[in-house]
Amino acid sequence: MDFKLSAEESRFAEGVRAFLDQQAQHPDAAEFMAPDRDAHSQLANSPERRAFCKRMGAQGYLGMSWPEAYGGQDIPGIFEYLLNEELALRGAPLIGKGVGCIGKTIIRHGSEDMKQRFLPLILDAEVEFALGYSEPGSGSDLASLKLKAEKDGDGWVLNGQKVWTTSANFAEWYWVAARTDPDAPKHKGISVFLIPMDHPGLTVRPIETMGHHWTNEVFFDNVRIGPEALVGELNKGWTYVCEALDFERFTFYTINPLLQKFERALDALRTTTRNGVPLADDIGVKRQVGRLGAEVETAKMLQRRVVDAAAKGQVPAVEAAMYKVFATRLGQVLTDFVLDHLGPAGLLRSDAEGAVDNGVWEHFYQTTPLDTIGGGTSEVQKNIIARRGLGLPLK
Ligand SMILES: Cc1cc2nc3c(=O)[nH]c(=O)nc-3n(C[C@H](O)[C@H](O)[C@H](O)COP(=O)(O)OP(=O)(O)OC[C@H]3O[C@@H](n4cnc5c(N)ncnc54)[C@H](O)[C@@H]3O)c2cc1C
Numbered sequence: 001m002d003f004k005l006s007a008e009e010s011r012f013a014e015g016v017r018a019f020l021d022q023q024a025q026h027p028d029a030a031e032f033m034a035p036d037r038d039a040h041s042q043l044a045n046s047p048e049r050r051a052f053c054k055r056m057g058a059q060g061y062l063g064m065s066w067p068e069a070y071g072g073q074d075i076p077g078i079f080e081y082l083l084n085e086e087l088a089l090r091g092a093p094l095i096g097k098g099v100g101c102i103g104k105t106i107i108r109h110g111s112e113d114m115k116q117r118f119l120p121l122i123l124d125a126e127v128e129f130a131l132g133y134s135e136p137g138s139g140s141d142l143a144s145l146k147l148k149a150e151k152d153g154d155g156w157v158l159n160g161q162k163v164w165t166t167s168a169n170f171a172e173w174y175w176v177a178a179r180t181d182p183d184a185p186k187h188k189g190i191s192v193f194l195i196p197m198d199h200p201g202l203t204v205r206p207i208e209t210m211g212h213h214w215t216n217e218v219f220f221d222n223v224r225i226g227p228e229a230l231v232g233e234l235n236k237g238w239t240y241v242c243e244a245l246d247f248e249r250f251t252f253y254t255i256n257p258l259l260q261k262f263e264r265a266l267d268a269l270r271t272t273t274r275n276g277v278p279l280a281d282d283i284g285v286k287r288q289v290g291r292l293g294a295e296v297e298t299a300k301m302l303q304r305r306v307v308d309a310a311a312k313g314q315v316p317a318v319e320a321a322m323y324k325v326f327a328t329r330l331g332q333v334l335t336d337f338v339l340d341h342l343g344p345a346g347l348l349r350s351d352a353e354g355a356v357d358n359g360v361w362e363h364f365y366q367t368t369p370l371d372t373i374g375g376g377t378s379e380v381q382k383n384i385i386a387r388r389g390l391g392l393p394l395k
Helices: 007-023 034-041 047-058 078-092 097-110 112-123 237-253 256-271 283-311 315-341 356-371 377-389
Strands: 129-133 149-153 154-163 172-178 191-198 204-208 213-225
Touching: 007 078, 007 191, 047 283, 078 256, 078 283, 097 112, 097 129, 097 237, 129 213, 154 172, 154 191, 172 237, 191 213, 191 237, 256 283, 256 315, 256 356, 283 315, 315 356
Parallel strands: 129 172
Antiparallel strands: 149 154, 154 213, 172 191, 204 213
16 A cells, blocks of 8 residues: 655645745744644634735635636645645644635536636635534534525525534625425425625624634524525535535545644653653653554554545545544544643643643643534544444444
């Protein structure tokens, strides 16, 4: 089995590293590149972050896998994955839902007007989107969503609620799944709409979660939209939502943050002493680290299988589920292990006097559980493995 990058892929990754080295010299670099904040730095908004995304656009890094006819370069998705790995390593914003699920769905199914309107904005990093799928009572079982979209002249009127919408507090546009046919089987009565976030009748209410992560509830109170807001065909929304997940599955799950955490854990063990002896000299610690090292290597292999399947044009649903459930759990186990050994000072936040390693382990402790929920919980991933991977019955 050969998981090595091709010469072209290696050259591309080197080019990205050179671009990021240059960006690291920018006077605002600390605002858009912060490895300590790991993947959750995507979720923040700031003028510096947006300016950085625009520089990525100018460099040709946005929409690389799109067709040339729409401003892309028609190159395989693996290059977007490689870009995201390098961005993740520096704690910079990853190329996200605009280029990924939204841009690609508009290209495949959107009207010509929608393409002309949104695709150039995405390529220039001029627009932020929020994804409105989850609702109270409809998360894992997303197809049961209830947000009502009723016909109103040639448009629709929307009433109901979404929850956990990341970026709704700063995005300009809302990509929303709503029920347009309550009488159809649940997967067949859903449509997707694109609505301005400041549309009358929409109310965004922030929710602060663990690790200073902000997400939102969004309420729809007689939100009237015209026919131009419909993405693709009426009642085909479920197909678009699933297709977009398939596009994204392997660019989402970068391995570099986990590898970086492991290196950081080794540094912490070498530099922290107990009774005057470095933790790394303790035989019990070494045994635990040995096991963790083997598990990190396993995560790496599981992730390579996702990339390999995707590069061959397959949909790596089972591979991605295996990688996600294993790697996100390992992120938690690794964090618990380091905190157990750092003692009370490891629990101090970055702004507290005496915080170890700038408080990152306390931060990881709060943020790693989020990875086991977003994009489908660990239980849902296990169901995918059992059913689709191992052929066990759906029950
Ligand atoms: C950081 C973060 C960002 C997010 N961003 C967004 C966003 O931008 N837009 C959006 O729409 N949503 C977003 N979500 C929501 C996320 O997709 C849902 O939280 C997730 O799908 C789980 O749904 P739920 O919270 O309703 O939990 P539920 O589906 O109610 O699950 C509750 C518990 O039951 C378990 N469970 C459910 N069904 C089964 C089953 N069949 N078998 C076994 N166990 C089961 C789950 O694993 C979980 O432990 C985000 C979540 C997080 C953590």
